[in-house]
Amino acid sequence: MTLYLQLASHYRQAIHKGVLPPGARMPSVRGLMGLHQVSMSTALQACRWLEAKGLLEARARAGYFVRADKTWALPPVSEPALVALHDEARYVGVHQKVSSVLARAQSRGVRVNLAGAQAAPELYPLERLRQSSQRVLRQRGDCLVTPPPPGGEPGLRSALARQALEQQIQLSPEEILITHGCTEALTLALRAVTQPGDVVAVESPTYYGLLQILESLSLRALEIPTSPHTGLSLPALQEAAVLTPGLKAVAVVPHLQNPLGAVMPDAAKQALLAWCEAQDLALIEDDSYSALFDGPAPLRAIKSFDRSGRVILCSSLHKTLAPGMRLGWLSGGRWQQRLEMLKYSQSRPNESLPQLAVADYFNAGHGSRHLRGMRARLVLQREHMAEALARHLPAESRLSVPNGGFNLWLELPEGLSSMALFGAALDEGIRLAPGAMFSNSMRFDRFLRIGCGHPFDEAVRAAVQTLGRLVQSCR
């Protein structure tokens, strides 16, 4: 039931992106079976779903074809101009903007949250995590009264090293440092490779938490145009770098970037790494989301191409397994020792209980089944949300529907301000994440990040309808 949806979603996107233009022939059922290693029934179900969505039409004896009049789908977000769009490197001043948005949202009764980069609690394996925690308390309870081991619990580090192998990253457990979420990993990575005043190149738009870290460390951000489909533009970065003294690091989210959902092709990752190598820059890779990617094979981390220890890989279980346990980790290549020192001096090693519990959970083999189930539910939630947005928003709107994760990236018609919309929606009990939060500039004020972490129910549908009404009235 879930595999066919992933397949269908893949082709839905190909159609929306124009890779399969109107009138084009869809691969045959047999072709799909071979290409994606799926059964005939899965291939058939996917085609029928696309047909039911009005994206394909069946022609007798000839197979499926893309329809010209696609129903209930917005066109994809436009590509940014790839060069000469960037600002100068600037000290970050997002904190006021971001925290006023967060504070306003928290001070009001929110009925429907369309803002969260987070799944609903029921998408996480509470029962099994609870059982693992209880087992650890019974068997290793003394961890409550013993200082935790430096670097992290060996059992968890081993489990994470085994998982990293799936992304073709070879790490020994000792090369993994457990942190308080990806947030602490990113803070440590930036502290390890920069001094205040230095410049860090980031995607534009990017995750506001990264901008807040840059701001709190008195670093300057160099925002680089980023494609909603293929991620950071290397030509744009190269052009900007020439004009920017003090550039020390590049920080990217190559997989299911927040907020765009972009996924960098492997060739782009390798090109970026080679360029960082040539320029002697640190490459900070934030891989928080790749486990939520709906592809036939796991994504390859940039770290997997790294031969010289130039990549600091930062990751987290916060989004994918347990938002309440705040477990992250990093592997810092040539900076590993410095990172260990900084972690020790900044907060000492993480407490043991959640680490031991998650190691127990992984060792019982529950990890990949949970992820498969979560991805399947998220496909559904994204598809429902994309369809509802297409139904209720003006046709000039545009939408990126990534191949995984929680977030859609919505481009509103000309003239609209998502900051204004944010206030109007709050009055209706709806929380939005305005695009302006994701940049040091106001460039993305016409965008919204739409969270699909919650099951699509009547309340969410009604909220999208209200959003549509507000957009119409704000024009």
Next chain:
Amino acid sequence: MTLYLQLASHYRQAIHKGVLPPGARMPSVRGLMGLHQVSMSTALQACRWLEAKGLLEARARAGYFVRADKTWALPPVSEPALVALHDEARYVGVHQKVSSVLARAQSRGVRVNLAGAQAAPELYPLERLRQSSQRVLRQRGDCLVTPPPPGGEPGLRSALARQALEQQIQLSPEEILITHGCTEALTLALRAVTQPGDVVAVESPTYYGLLQILESLSLRALEIPTSPHTGLSLPALQEAAVLTPGLKAVAVVPHLQNPLGAVMPDAAKQALLAWCEAQDLALIEDDSYSALFDGPAPLRAIKSFDRSGRVILCSSLHKTLAPGMRLGWLSGGRWQQRLEMLKYSQSRPNESLPQLAVADYFNAGHGSRHLRGMRARLVLQREHMAEALARHLPAESRLSVPNGGFNLWLELPEGLSSMALFGAALDEGIRLAPGAMFSNSMRFDRFLRIGCGHPFDEAVRAAVQTLGRLVQSCR
């Protein structure tokens, strides 16, 4: 059984410090009962214990008197010259020294650890903490899969605010920010009030973790002479400050300072605060240990005298309740908002489970009974250790035995190097904490911090004997 020992320890120190000189009359049993609000049997037991230790002698019908020939006690550590001893403010470079000591100790089989500023696991209330954790998992298990609340769990913040009242600190729960140990609290405090290159005045000697934080933040330390009895010297600080541009903050451990065990008198705390006020400096108060003080009344935090929000109080449950749970907190006065922002951007809020478990534990009323028991065991362990050191070390050694906590501060005879001793002791399977770790200088190379966190058993006694032999052979 425990109260009399606290009382006896109090008088033992008065005798060692010369407050009660040889030949002086000890307060009568009735006098002790009135002065300390204890029963007659407690007062009597205390006197008999002191008599058994050879510190008092009973004279028929006249009461107890201090003996001239005190047995098995070293004289107290000498006071530092209070002015003109300080270095210039210097960038801290302790990390190599400290981490090589830690690494050498970890790489070797250590049989007896005389270095730890930590109690043995059996001194902490494992069973009750485990029960509280299990209760939380049953009743609030969803905390594993829900992002934790900003600032910390309300229940824990309320419990800590109630406890702070005992130190006469008035705080609302919202003024308490939960952190990963006191270490993260100190990092945030320093980040909030300094820029790289700024100067922070610290006690000399001081906790090496503080020096490591200063080093990692590129701050300069101004080491201020500090009395093993009354703490930081304000005249020395005032003199040094005149010569030091860029001074932004003073960081002190007013209660049971690490490594000295000094306790600042209330008047000294007030004078320091008033001076910081006049100089417009931030005052960072590290109160990690005060719950382990053996006094008739709780110690008053400097924060309790603060009317203008100038004190950033940093504290922790790591030493006093649960070394495995890494719970700390801070209350930052005028910098509270900035501290909240830095905490959020550095590591996001702490996970909920340990916070809820400790709140449950406190609310069940177990906190103060545990502390009473722990203090009583520590008195005993300190007394045994002090006696063993007096027995086995050369008479020219000197020793500070604080009124609480884990640590004794031992001054070795002239000509000895604790760094050299450290290596020799490691060869015998004994881990020491050389004085040189506690300063940016080598000024304290003739000192050792002796940890008394572990029950005094035959292995510890033998280790002290070996230490005595090594000291003799190193002279």
